Amino acid sequence: MVTYIINFFTSEEDKGAYIALQSSKLSIEDIFKTEFVTKLNRLVGNGDKSPEGIFVFQIIERWKEVFIKFIKDASKTIPELQSVIALVSKMEEGKCLGVLLNCSIDAIETKKLMLEMKELESGTSTKEQLKDFLNNYSALFEHYRLLNYPYNKIVRFGEQKRELRTCRYCGCSMSDNATFKTDAHTISNCLGNIAYFTNDECDECNKKFGATIEQEFLKYISFSRVISSQFEGFKSYKIKTDSFELSVNPDTNDVEFKLIDYTKASVIRDKTGLVLDVGSIDFSDVYRAIVKFVIGMLPTSELKHFKKTIDWINKDCVITLPNIKETIHKEPVVHPFINMYFRKKNEDPLPYLCADLHILHYEFIFMIPGCELDNQILSSTIIDEFLKLYKKDAIWNDIQLNNKQSARLLLHISLEKGETPKLGKYPYNRIKKKIIMTGNDHDRK
Numbered sequence: 001m002v003t004y005i006i007n008f009f010t011s012e013e014d015k016g017a018y019i020a021l022q023s024s025k026l027s028i029e030d031i032f033k034t035e036f037v038t039k040l041n042r043l044v045g046n047g048d049k050s051p052e053g054i055f056v057f058q059i060i061e062r063w064k065e066v067f068i069k070f071i072k073d074a075s076k077t078i079p080e081l082q083s084v085i086a087l088v089s090k091m092e093e094g095k096c097l098g099v100l101l102n103c104s105i106d107a108i109e110t111k112k113l114m115l116e117m118k119e120l121e122s123g124t125s126t127k128e129q130l131k132d133f134l135n136n137y138s139a140l141f142e143h144y145r146l147l148n149y150p151y152n153k154i155v156r157f158g159e160q161k162r163e164l165r166t167c168r169y170c171g172c173s174m175s176d177n178a179t180f181k182t183d184a185h186t187i188s189n190c191l192g193n194i195a196y197f198t199n200d201e202c203d204e205c206n207k208k209f210g211a212t213i214e215q216e217f218l219k220y221i222s223f224s225r226v227i228s229s230q231f232e233g234f235k236s237y238k239i240k241t242d243s244f245e246l247s248v249n250p251d252t253n254d255v256e257f258k259l260i261d262y263t264k265a266s267v268i269r270d271k272t273g274l275v276l277d278v279g280s281i282d283f284s285d286v287y288r289a290i291v292k293f294v295i296g297m298l299p300t301s302e303l304k305h306f307k308k309t310i311d312w313i314n315k316d317c318v319i320t321l322p323n324i325k326e327t328i329h330k331e332p333v334v335h336p337f338i339n340m341y342f343r344k345k346n347e348d349p350l351p352y353l354c355a356d357l358h359i360l361h362y363e364f365i366f367m368i369p370g371c372e373l374d375n376q377i378l379s380s381t382i383i384d385e386f387l388k389l390y391k392k393d394a395i396w397n398d399i400q401l402n403n404k405q406s407a408r409l410l411l412h413i414s415l416e417k418g419e420t421p422k423l424g425k426y427p428y429n430r431i432k433k434k435i436i437m438t439g440n441d442h443d444r445k
Helices: 029-032 035-045 061-074 077-090 107-122 128-145 203-211 215-220 222-228 282-293 301-312 381-389
Strands: 003-010 016-023 055-058 096-101 144-147 155-157 196-198 244-247 255-259 269-270 275-281 324-343 353-367 396-397 407-415 435-444
Touching: 003 029, 003 035, 003 107, 016 029, 016 077, 029 035, 035 055, 035 061, 035 096, 055 107, 061 077, 096 107, 107 128, 128 381, 144 353, 155 301, 203 215, 215 275, 215 282, 222 244, 222 324, 222 353, 275 282, 282 301, 282 324, 282 353, 301 353, 324 381, 353 381
Parallel strands: 155 196
Antiparallel strands: 003 016, 003 096, 055 096, 144 324, 244 255, 269 275, 275 407, 324 353, 324 396, 407 435
């Protein structure tokens, strides 16, 4: 199976489209010679004869009319092209469109192109923006290559044909009586994932992980799920235990606390407000869940390096776990996304694969443990070495993990009567909110 990837991008990082043409019979060169790619190449690349190419140009109305008509006709047989129509139809004359024909560029080159496009559009120099970007990220991209996917367009990972699939988590295929009937969300659907689906996750593994490790992760971010419903585009959610209930009032948009049974031990008052005991949580399962999200996105060619990782996700082996870095942002993201950083050089002492997960209010930075390309013993604080390259203005909290012990998940909240709450160390900062979060905590059993 070969894949010919066509990427459409703009000067804005969150606006783009992506299609993948796959064939089990044709070569890359053959796909390039098909009627669709040939005509597309003439429209964006002036008929360049190479199957790979990078093209950037400013849109004019006449070209736009011809292009959209062509794409609409082609979308009858290639439905994924609807996203391209939606992208280009909204672009005004003078805006820049970039097209990658079956080639990839690193993050620095991508940023350079986008800034050049902005300069063409506005006539204003972007040299200072480029300088700031390079100062902040050049060290990171010296060691790592970035892989990510659009979070608002459907991307399906793994084998497209159901009969050829082998589950990347258990290794079973249809010949082993595995089934692939369920549309397996790479990241839980209830967290806003509308884009990512893992084709080669069997129904049994999907059911198992959804009932176990993913539930632990949902519990960990439960308060964020509650207060996210204050923002447009999020579903309502509430935390309810035997002793208390947290929810958002749909009329006032305030987070409300309701005491159900004061005799229960899950509500404690301290100097700053209340400490709510959400229950026992296995923090290593929280780690398993977010690593499982990443494994679900990996190119098939990378999976061979993570056999031990997958065994650990399935609890078939023990791995000494490094720390996870966590920060909390003021506003949640509607759709979760992951940036994956692959180490460029094997001799580099840094982890082979690190991930940056944005989900609701949270951002997690963590390495993928158990990779066969991490030959040396990595310390529990190895992620700090990665973070030194990852320059961002944020307060990072350490989540320390182990394989054996569970913990109590405690929510520290402050109650405010005024319009504007005081901010804690890790706040959710929103006006007219009665409850703010100052961070998750946990007490070891």
